[in-house]
Amino acid sequence: MSFDPAAIRAEFPILQREVRGHPLHYLDNAATTQMPHAVLNAVHDHETKHRANVLRGVHTLAEESTEAYEQARGHVARFLSARSEEVIFTSGTTSAINLVAHSLGNTFAEGDEVIVSDLEHHSNIVPWQMLRDRKGIVLKFLPVTNEGRIDLDALDALLTARTRLVSLVHVSNVTGAELDVRAVAEKIHAVGAKLMLDGAQRMAHGPFDLPTMGADFYAFSGHKMYAPNGIGVLWARQEILEDLPPFQGGGEMILAVTREKTTFAAIPHRFEAGTPPIAQAVGLGAAVRWIESLDQSRAESHLKALTGRTLDGLATLDKGRGLIQMLGPSGTQARMPVVSFSVNGAHPHDICQMLDGFGVALRGGHHCAQILMDCFDLTGTTRASLAVYNTTEDVDALLTGLDQAISRLT
Ligand SMILES: Cc1ncc(COP(=O)(O)O)c(C=O)c1O
Known part of the structure; x- marks a missing residue:
């Protein structure tokens, strides 16, 4: 049993490619995960x-x-x-x-x-x-x-x-x-x-x-x-x-x-x-x-740490302005590594498109959950979802790109 995110990443050929001149930061795992060599x-x-x-x-x-x-x-x-x-x-x-x-x-x-x-x-x-x-x-x-x-x-x-x-x-x-x-x-x-x-x-x-x-x-x-x-x-x-x-x-x-x-x-x-x-x-x-074959408890800790880093990073970007609304539990207990948020004044599709320019793959829209969107009076959210091959670099690329997207879109 082993758990080394860099070694795990190397097992996924698609993660070696670039997108728009950047390393691929694939954060759309709730839609579809990638496949390892095995x-x-x-x-x-x-x-x-x-x-x-x-x-x-x-x-x-x-x-x-x-x-x-x-x-x-x-x-x-x-x-x-x-x-x-x-x-x-x-x-x-x-x-x-x-x-x-x-x-x-x-x-x-x-x-x-x-x-x-x-x-x-x-x-x-x-x-x-x-x-x-x-x-x-x-x-x-x-x-x-x-x-x-x-x-x-x-x-x-x-x-x-x-x-x-x-x-x-x-x-x-x-x-x-x-x-x-x-x-x-x-x-x-x-x-x-x-x-x-x-x-x-x-x-x-x-x-x-x-x-x-x-x-x-x-x-x-x-x-x-x-x-x-x-x-x-x-x-x-x-x-x-x-x-x-x-x-x-x-x-x-x-x-x-x-x-x-x-x-x-x-x-x-x-x-x-x-x-x-x-x-x-x-x-x-x-x-x-x-x-x-993965060390399950280390995989879980890894994903909890990345989820926490994403949640904290979004709170920091918001700077107390109430611009970013999180949709989901505030912590990492009894939750899987899926983080949805909306940004006042910025359409999720525009955010996703801008982030794609940094090699960050996200999902924006109603996520086939229109009733839930109605409950929160939203038409859609931006979603980052993590898998075991994701790293702090992926999360940081998301946060850096989002910072720029927010400055340009709001
Ligand atoms: C919670 C949940 N249920 C059902 C589905 C539908 O899965 P599939 O399209 O593979 O049948 C999805 C896909 O996103 C999902 O996230």
């Missing part, structure tokens, strides 16, 4: 030596490809302390949530209730609104606190005997706030409802014991955890998956098809209709092994 090589190796379709073929390449695909599932399962059967490969968080909204959602009756929050990414709102329109369910929203956390005090009043599912963001892609899962799981289960978590922003930050956490469903994307695009995971407890009707129909998810009827394959394949993203799954397997 992942790129695993994908290349698979595509150049073992590429074939999975599950049915009996020739050598088909068997090797199937083994690599199932091995990747095993690596992800180990990362989550879960069983392989509980890991369903999807194309990302969005498709994992849509799977649940269809498969579980189709078992809901008119008047059944789903609770989400004002902190959610659109991908954890729109599928439930579509379910509301399809099935006549009632969709309720937990409010957010001034610190950009889900207001858990409001949960008791929203839970009823009709609540079937509560689906919440584990870590916000805007405020970085981390949900206290244990504080809500028991209450939700007490009314007979299930808990789903959107883990898109949690997974880059190390393995954890998912089955004991209290969630029943968990969704995430590979491209936010050093893996390729086009791969993600839905995890759910085995006993829940066994009872869940399939979502999409097609090849790979059946046992037998006659003109009259189809019998479905066992889990997890029942939920993986069609040719899956095979090389991408192999890449995800390599990514989780790469994350596991």
Whole structure:
């Protein structure tokens, strides 16, 4: 186990490039992280030596490809302390949530209730609104606190005997706030409802014991955890998956098809209709092994230090003028390394464009969280999001560039 940010950085070929004459300071990791050699090589190796379709073929390449695909599932399962059967490969968080909204959602009756929050990414709102329109369910929203956390005090009043599912963001892609899962799981289960978590922003930050956490469903994307695009995971407890009707129909998810009827394959394949993203799954397997190879507690301290440096630096730039409004927890406790802020009189897109001129990659806009923006009376924010390969130089480049952008734009 090791943790040396400079050595880690050297493992990412894209971080060696320049942008507009400056070293690349990539601070858009909440949107997509970059991939280390270990992942790129695993994908290349698979595509150049073992590429074939999975599950049915009996020739050598088909068997090797199937083994690599199932091995990747095993690596992800180990990362989550879960069983392989509980890991369903999807194309990302969005498709994992849509799977649940269809498969579980189709078992809901008119008047059944789903609770989400004002902190959610659109991908954890729109599928439930579509379910509301399809099935006549009632969709309720937990409010957010001034610190950009889900207001858990409001949960008791929203839970009823009709609540079937509560689906919440584990870590916000805007405020970085981390949900206290244990504080809500028991209450939700007490009314007979299930808990789903959107883990898109949690997974880059190390393995954890998912089955004991209290969630029943968990969704995430590979491209936010050093893996390729086009791969993600839905995890759910085995006993829940066994009872869940399939979502999409097609090849790979059946046992037998006659003109009259189809019998479905066992889990997890029942939920993986069609040719899956095979090389991408192999890449995800390599990514989780790469994350596991890091010293987790030093990685966490490194990111907390960088987050603190960003928060302090923004406060210093503000010079008490009230120009910079932070959106999120004031400290680094129970938050991941995502820092959002707005600057009075400066549009986030203009800030991002000016910072790009210094090689700093940021994200500006509503971050697919328009309800949250409404709560704070904003149309958008500028967001810096950090990964293990970021350094103090990246944060300082952000602060120096922002200082100049503020002088020019306000
Ligand atoms: C919290 C959160 N949920 C869901 C998503 C959607 O992920 P994907 O586009 O990979 O499906 C994102 C992406 O930014 C996210 O940050």
